[in-house]
Amino acid sequence: MDLGLKKADAHATCEAEGLALASSGQNESPLREIVAAQARRKTDWIIVPMASLMFLFCFIDRANIGNARLADFESNLGLQGNDFNSVNSIFYISYILFEIPAVILCKKMGPAWFLPLITVLFGLVSIASGWVQNYPQLAGTRFALGIAECGLMPGLSYYLSRWYTRAELTFRLSIYISMAAVSGAIGGLLASGILKIQHFGNFGASSWRTIFVLEGIVTVAIGLAALAVLPDRPETAYFLTSTEKHVVVGRIMAERPHAGGAIDKMSTKKLWRGVANPVTIATAIIFMLESVTVNGLGFFAPTIVKTIFPDKTVIQQQLLTVPPYVVGTASVITVCWFSWHFKTRQIFIIIFVTPVMAGYLIFLVTLNSVARYIATFLIASSAFTLGALCHGQAAANVNSDSARSMAIAVTMFFGNIGSLISTWAFQSWDGPEYHIGNGLNFATSSAIVIIGSLVLFFMRWDNRRRDRMNVEEEFVDLSDEEIQNLEWKHPSFRWRP
Known part of the structure; x- marks a missing residue:
């Protein structure tokens, strides 16, 4: 048989297998695995870098106010x-108020339109911040910045969940979320470089407005x-072949299997299932607690470094904020890579919060400058890791696209309460001392x-309970639509630690 015909037959077979996979749930064939890997590589090099850039500058x-x-x-x-402190609180007040409506708008509008447009919007607000003259004007721009930015992080996590399986997702989330740590490093380098500019526009020499x-x-x-x-989605991806689109979907x-399609029609019941999910709520609380640490480090790292090294110049202090964030970036990507390959998140959440505890314990017990600077490395090495793990956990433990968008939104909502604190x-x-x-x-x-x-114990216990259930008995007198709307209450659903 002609080689070209063989390839055509292989692609046709793979398209049929990709479509059948949605209903069969069978293990992937070697050919389908090869096509999936090709599609994943393309997505990794096009979608993830752009998502990371948007979040980096978000x-x-x-944090450039720090x-x-x-x-x-x-x-x-x-x-x-x-x-x-109050102008930073104003930012998070608007962020919290508008976040869930923003995520719903993201799903309705489509992430490929929504996410770039709000990136342009918060960039414009940042530019406007360079011309503020007093506290009321600064407060107004921070409130506007909260509105503009509130949909980006949950929107990006939701967007990436359209492209990757549960096991693959956490590592990709870690790449873009690690930009929070990278921003601490790059933000310090950019600020120190920008402050060397003698004049920009009508600003004076070394002006913070230029930042x-x-x-x-x-x-x-x-x-x-x-x-x-x-x-917007795999089905419309210009960089995927027809075969790759079918396999990804x-x-x-x-x-x-009971979600009603890869991208389902939004319904109130499915949205509510994403909210009223015990793992979603627990993960959201964990993310709230973690956000207190991450944002505290982001806003006050320059201040902490200033108290540790008071005799350094401003530019030297800016540069000294960089190394802990470099360590944090490497840590979040490494830990989430292991999470991907072990196909678990919860145990990593439990283990990798301990360096954060150790770092703040050092801050509490000593004023030694070397010890306190080491403590910033301990905190940065783990604090950013939890963000990617929490988003991955929220996305993994729901079923439909609608419930997933809301689970991520609720996780972010609680996270921003922590940021406000x-x-x-x-x-x-x-x-x-900052006791x-x-x-x-x-x-x-x-x-x-x-x-x-406690969450890990619950998931394992409830999965064993579900294993003993009779699935057919649970479906008596339920329509197909009602079965779809069961979401995590579906007897065949299993929690994924």
Whole structure:
């Protein structure tokens, strides 16, 4: 037989197998596995890098106020007392209020339109921040920034869950979420470099205003690039062949046999199932506790470094914030790679919060500058890891696309409550020891170990209970639509630790 005909027959067979996989749920054939790997590589090189860039500058635009603080930001705007804390709180108030509506809009509008457009929007708000003259104007731009950014992180996690299986997803989430750690490093380097610019526009020499404007311009450019590059779903991906599209969709549907399609029609019942899910709620609480640490580190790392190295110049202090974030970036990717290959997340959540506990314990017991600087490495090495694991856990333990979007949104909603708390964790009058902030973070990280262990016990116990259930008896008098709407209550559903 002609080689070309053999290849055509192979592709035709693989398309049929990809479609059949959605209903069969059988183990993948070697040929289908090869096609799936090809599609995964393409997605890894196109979707994930763009998602990572958008989130990188989202976090930079959010946290650059911490870098500006080291360059006469507060004195120029007449900020006093707790004004710095309050403007950061204002950001999270709008973020919390608009987040769930933003995620619903993301699903309705389509992630490929929604995510790039809000990236352009928060870039423009960052640019506008360079011209604020007083506290009310600063508060207004921070409120607007919260509205613009609130849909990005949950939207990106939801978007990536359209492309990857549960086991594959956490590692890809780790790559984009690790940008929060990268932003700490790059943000410090960018700020130190920008502050060397003698004049930009009508700003004076070494002005903190230039930080907001230049970083905002880059963000707008990234949003416009994403608008051109990102497809909405595997079925419309320009970089996948017809065979690869079928296999990608088939693999995702095989994990969710009762979901009503890879991209289902939104319904209130499915959205509610995503919320009223015990693992979603527990994971959301863990993410809330973790967010206190991550955002506290992001906003106050420059301040912490300043108290440790008070004799360094401003630029040297900016540069000293970089190394812990480099360690954090490597850690989150490494841990989530192991999570992918072991196909579990919960045990990693429990284990890798312990360095955070150790770091804040060091802050509580000593003022030694070397010990405290080492503590920032311990905290950064694990704090960012939990974000990717929590998002992966929320996405893995629901069934339909609608429930998944809401589970991620609820996880982020709770996370931003933690972020709001973090803005008040480190009070100026409590330095340089910061007993309140460090004690709070030690308590939250300790609570994660307890809650995470209880959730792991529940999932294993409930899976054993479901194994004893008679599936046919549970479906008596239920229509197909009602069976689809059961979501995690479906007898064949199993929790995935």
